[in-house]
Amino acid sequence: MIITEQQFEVKGLRYRIRPAAVRDAEELSALRVQIDGETEYMDRERGEAFLDVPGFEQLIRTDAEKERNLCLVADTGEHIVGFSRCEGSALKRLSHKVDFGVCVLQEFWGYGIGKQLLVQSMAWADGSGILKMGLHVLETNHKAIALYIKLGFEIEGRLRKDKLLGDGRYYDTIVMGRFKEGNMLA
Template sequence: MIINQHAFTVKRLHYTIRSAVESDAERLSELRAQIDGETEHMDRRGEALIDREGFIKIIKIDTNHPRNLFLVAEVDGRLAGYSRCASYELKRFAHKVEFGLGVLKHFWGFGIGKKLMKKTISWADTNGVKKIVLIVLNGVLETNKNAIELYKKLGFEIEGLIKKDRILSDGKYYYYNVYLYDGQI
């Protein structure tokens, strides 16, 4: 699905949030790889990379699917973040979407993640989505305090925990919070 572009200024940083388009594919591949490598909050850390062609396919699907949404945040022609909601094809799960979000570390603190989330929630509210979930690959690692705080502020709540789910560079196991949003919908 496509949404209208919106401009924001936070702490003198000007950025826009808009739907992803096919010409973003190469930059999305690079952005996702960079975000994944900046912290241990993401799962892939150099694995399961998506190339330009892979993102073109995803963007085409999401653009034409009424229950999918792929947004990017752009600063001076540079992609700074993304969010994506993907629906489930089975009827019994048609009321919910799975959500993922990433913002370059350089742009943390400018509200980009929060604006991406608010646009997603607004889209969900107007498109019959009853539940937004962050699970398994898009769950929230217990060490990601900023994300946990943001999701709670926006009305998400913990629905469950996945214990001993990830091993980080310190060799310790960590759990993921399984979040859901169904507050205002």
């Protein structure tokens, strides 16, 4: 299923959600480093597991070629302000599901960008025959957890003391999943 560009206007901000293109690699590489440094909700600290421009180019090409992967960006027409990925597996026993991740520049929180990246990814998954979307979220990210539940995700588990944050304390990761409507998995 091909995702078509979607336009949004929220609180005076116009943005669009569209598939990532190879030309986005340089901006995405810098954006990821910036977002990783803005919040402790991400898995990485600023600069960790750095993905350079050729690395992002390859990731975008791979995601475009694999039917179980999707990379979307949110842009304002001037700059990319967020992106999301769904990544599936080539293994037959795992082929029914994808893992979802999202990040948005903190300056652009509150405009529904993360929500729209997720909604578009859910539509793609449902249209692509994917039965389950999974994600991990830090226990303190209450707004994200509430959004995920509102959009049909359920809490499936908790990874105890999974992340060490800047305050020197360990925090749990909440494991969530959403099954495609109309499909009952045993």
